[in-house]
Amino acid sequence: MSSEDLEQEFESEKESNFYKKLREKVNSYIESKAGDSPYADYILLAPDLFYLLYKLTTDSRVPGKYRLQLIGAVAYFIMPVDLIPEAIVGPVGFADDIILACYVLDNLLNEVGDEVVLDHWPGEEDILEQIRNILDAAGEWIGQARFEKIKNWLGGLLKK
Numbered sequence: 001m002s003s004e005d006l007e008q009e010f011e012s013e014k015e016s017n018f019y020k021k022l023r024e025k026v027n028s029y030i031e032s033k034a035g036d037s038p039y040a041d042y043i044l045l046a047p048d049l050f051y052l053l054y055k056l057t058t059d060s061r062v063p064g065k066y067r068l069q070l071i072g073a074v075a076y077f078i079m080p081v082d083l084i085p086e087a088i089v090g091p092v093g094f095a096d097d098i099i100l101a102c103y104v105l106d107n108l109l110n111e112v113g114d115e116v117v118l119d120h121w122p123g124e125e126d127i128l129e130q131i132r133n134i135l136d137a138a139g140e141w142i143g144q145a146r147f148e149k150i151k152n153w154l155g156g157l158l159k160k
Contacts, residue, residue, distance in 0.1 A: 023047040046094040048123035049101040055120035066108045073104045102134040
C-alpha cells in the first residue's frame with residue numbers, strides 16, 4: 001500500500017469517526033430531550049448534512065465559488081461559537097448550521113443540478129425535499145433576524 005493510499009485510508013477513518021460521533025450525539029440528544037420538537041427530524045439531519053458538505057468540497061463537478069461556500073458551511077459547523085452555539089444549547093444548536101447548509105446546497109443545486117448532491121447524500125431522507133422544507137421553516141425555527149444574518153454571512157464570504 002502506498003503512502004498516498006494510507007493517507008487516504010486515514011482520512012476516511014477520521015471522517016467516519018467524526019460522522020459516527022456526531023450522529024451518536026445528535027441521536028442521544030433527540031431521544032432524551034428534543035423528541036417532541038417539531039424540528040427534531042431536521043436536527044437528525046445534521047451529521048448527514050455535514051458529511052454531504054464535506055464530500056461536495058472535493059467533487060470536481062462543483063464550481064470554485066460554490067466550493068468556497070461549502071468550505072464556509074463546513075467551517076461554520078465546526079466553529080465553537082456561532083449564532084446558536086451547540087456547547088451551550090446542545091444539538092438543538094445545530095439549527096443555524098443546518099439552515100446554512102441548506103441555503104448553500106440550494107444555491108449549488110440551482111447551478112449544478114440534483115445529481116451532484118444526490119451522489120454524495122448518505123441519508124435515507126429525500127434531501128431535495130428536506131432542503132425546501134428547512135428553508136421554508138427557517139425564519140420560524142431560528143427567527144427571521146438570525147436567518148438574515150446567516151444569509152448575510154454567506155454573502156460576505158462570496159465577496160472575499
